[in-house]
Amino acid sequence: xxxxxxxxxxxxxxxxxxxxxxxxxxxxxxxxxxxxxxxxxxxxxxxxxxxx
Numbered sequence: 001x002x003x004x005x006x007x008x009x010x011x012x013x014x015x016x017x018x019x020x021x022x023x024x025x026x027x028x029x030x031x032x033x034x035x036x037x038x039x040x041x042x043x044x045x046x047x048x049x050x051x052x
Contacts, residue, residue, distance in 0.1 A: 002028045
């Protein structure tokens with residue numbers, strides 16, 4: 001079973017994006033490089049489109 005990681009892989013500090021690598025993902029996992037505030041509404045919209 002794969003895992004979905006929802007993480008921008010970094011953060012903003014003093015106007016500069018500070019990247020950091022995720023250490024947990026394995027082969028077959030999905031990494032979505034976005035914040036929850038960005039990605040979850042998009043996922044809800046996508047699921048609603050497929051539902052009917």
